[in-house]
Amino acid sequence: MRPAGRGPLESLYFHYPHFSARPVPELDGQTITHPVAIVGGGPVGMTAALALARYGIRSVLLDRKPTFNDGSRATCIARASYHIFEQIGAVAPFLAKSLGWRRGRSFFRGREIYRFDMPHSDDEKYLPMYNLQQQYLEQYLWDAVARSPLIDARWESEVSAIAEQPDGVRLRIETPLGAYPLTAQYVLAADGARSAVRGLLGLRLQGENYEGRYVIADVRMEHDYPTERRALFDPASNPGGTVLIHKQPDNIWRVDYQLRDGESAEAAVEEANIRARVGAILKDIGHDKPWELEWWSIYTANTLCLDDYTHGRTIFIGDSAHIVPIFGVRGLNNGLADAFNIGWKLGYVLGGQAGAGLLDSYTPERRGATLDVFANASKSARFMTPPTRGVALMRAAVLSLALRHDFVRRFVDPRLMVPYTYRETLGETARRRDSEFSGGAVAGSACVNAHLADGSYLLDHVGTGFAGLYFSDGAPLDPALAARLGALDPRFTLVTIAAPGAAAPAGAIADPHGTVSRRLAAGPGSFYLLRPDMHVAGRWRRLEATEVTDVLALALGRSQGRTG
Amino acid sequence: MTTMPFEDLERAYDDLAAAIDRVGPSGEALLLAKLALLLAQRLDGIATFRESLAVALEDLPVAG
Numbered sequence: 001m002r003p004a005g006r007g008p009l010e011s012l013y014f015h016y017p018h019f020s021a022r023p024v025p026e027l028d029g030q031t032i033t034h035p036v037a038i039v040g041g042g043p044v045g046m047t048a049a050l051a052l053a054r055y056g057i058r059s060v061l062l063d064r065k066p067t068f069n070d071g072s073r074a075t076c077i078a079r080a081s082y083h084i085f086e087q088i089g090a091v092a093p094f095l096a097k098s099l100g101w102r103r104g105r106s107f108f109r110g111r112e113i114y115r116f117d118m119p120h121s122d123d124e125k126y127l128p129m130y131n132l133q134q135q136y137l138e139q140y141l142w143d144a145v146a147r148s149p150l151i152d153a154r155w156e157s158e159v160s161a162i163a164e165q166p167d168g169v170r171l172r173i174e175t176p177l178g179a180y181p182l183t184a185q186y187v188l189a190a191d192g193a194r195s196a197v198r199g200l201l202g203l204r205l206q207g208e209n210y211e212g213r214y215v216i217a218d219v220r221m222e223h224d225y226p227t228e229r230r231a232l233f234d235p236a237s238n239p240g241g242t243v244l245i246h247k248q249p250d251n252i253w254r255v256d257y258q259l260r261d262g263e264s265a266e267a268a269v270e271e272a273n274i275r276a277r278v279g280a281i282l283k284d285i286g287h288d289k290p291w292e293l294e295w296w297s298i299y300t301a302n303t304l305c306l307d308d309y310t311h312g313r314t315i316f317i318g319d320s321a322h323i324v325p326i327f328g329v330r331g332l333n334n335g336l337a338d339a340f341n342i343g344w345k346l347g348y349v350l351g352g353q354a355g356a357g358l359l360d361s362y363t364p365e366r367r368g369a370t371l372d373v374f375a376n377a378s379k380s381a382r383f384m385t386p387p388t389r390g391v392a393l394m395r396a397a398v399l400s401l402a403l404r405h406d407f408v409r410r411f412v413d414p415r416l417m418v419p420y421t422y423r424e425t426l427g428e429t430a431r432r433r434d435s436e437f438s439g440g441a442v443a444g445s446a447c448v449n450a451h452l453a454d455g456s457y458l459l460d461h462v463g464t465g466f467a468g469l470y471f472s473d474g475a476p477l478d479p480a481l482a483a484r485l486g487a488l489d490p491r492f493t494l495v496t497i498a499a500p501g502a503a504a505p506a507g508a509i510a511d512p513h514g515t516v517s518r519r520l521a522a523g524p525g526s527f528y529l530l531r532p533d534m535h536v537a538g539r540w541r542r543l544e545a546t547e548v549t550d551v552l553a554l555a556l557g558r559s560q561g562r563t564g
Numbered sequence: 565m566t567t568m569p570f571e572d573l574e575r576a577y578d579d580l581a582a583a584i585d586r587v588g589p590s591g592e593a594l595l596l597a598k599l600a601l602l603l604a605q606r607l608d609g610i611a612t613f614r615e616s617l618a619v620a621l622e623d624l625p626v627a628g
Contacts, residue, residue: 393597394597394601397597400598401598407605
């Protein structure tokens, strides 16, 4: 919502473009089977389209609106998402505009009780977290979408019917220029929390709703405070409630505050009440200069998801599949991870480089991530908005003790998003070999990065397909194995890392101080197999050639690897 | 596990009563919750805490 007198898209600082429906071949009666139709052109849908384009797959991107989502919505973008933006060729404008951060502070009745510093080191290419308004995020993704010859974006195009067919999905699309049928081999439903596709298929989200309600408001003001997460428990300006404050670019500040028990949602979102409550909070944090109200919304914490993210050839990504509490910044970040996960898999399947069975790993991996989020975010939500008198009393006890005692301060930690480890889809070999390591990047996890002697980062070198990190014992990798891996995945990239202190053979990465081998707990002859999303498919303390090809074949959705 | 001599337990009883009186009805629940967390933190594990909690719940009415 916006202040009286301003339209829904009249932002203080952002100009919303207008995109009209345009004539498409289907309106002339042509029948085209598109490889992929993506319903929903928000951040998740656009990321999926760009991920597919990375693997050479065309898509139609449909959105019912003529522009981006209104208001700021998601604002905290995690490191893993910046790696995704890099992989889909969109990271540069994000780095130029967003505000990176790694720290947070919590206050109880005005006194600091907790400080956190998210893990970070020189070996990381990106900061743990960045703040950026969602409309910029959509703009930057859109700029990349518009550059791609493989993405057919259609605005003002609403799905009104969906029918599964043996070899595809048939949609009905309504536009101001008329309605038409659209067929696609696969449909990605990225149409958000109130997904039309989900409704048309008669599917329902399952889970829990939480009691606590929050108002989310963006204001513009000149306010001097570092970019970090501020949480105020029981502040004078919101007695008994919680307040969260984040800095965003363009002097925009995000203020989230918990509603009081018995406060009606209708009254809470009235402009006069928003101004009074936000004004009191700003005074509380020492801002006594003018401020302008940009946008606000109301929010209730939920942990809801689909039982299966795949329904025939329709696959749900982002909020259409799962709704998670805001605490911990996992909504958008997990949606982007969904999009990239299905993007590379569908890219490989439609490109003929993987078996259709690869798609079966999408639900266990990404629903697994959702359930992990529920476990963490539910704890955060219960702490931020205690659902019962008992929880409220115990929280009060923790906050009171936290003024002076360390042992309870971890209760206050916001449990911010970390990438999920895909254990569900690992085979027996990958699990067994994984246990031979102590440290490094465990099988299934997002691979750790390392800063190299030439200034680049390890993960800059892994290419677009599967990759092998081979820790040389002096000799290059057996060319026959390299050829077999290349035959299984034509995009396969071999990265050879020289032994610490040894001269790097041609094409190998020098590791003079042993940084890379230490980060990955590797020794001479160790081997990591990475997936296109840079999660570890398997790792070997000492390379076992047949096992590596088998694990790669399994990760490609094929039954056995000794082909070619 | 060593048991507190009865004389000390009596002192604990009196100290706790005095502390409850000091904070009054509006603070007593918070005081007891803080105390329970502090004592819990000094235990080796959760088992003793859970046993004690189960004992404390005995013969108390369930809120309707």
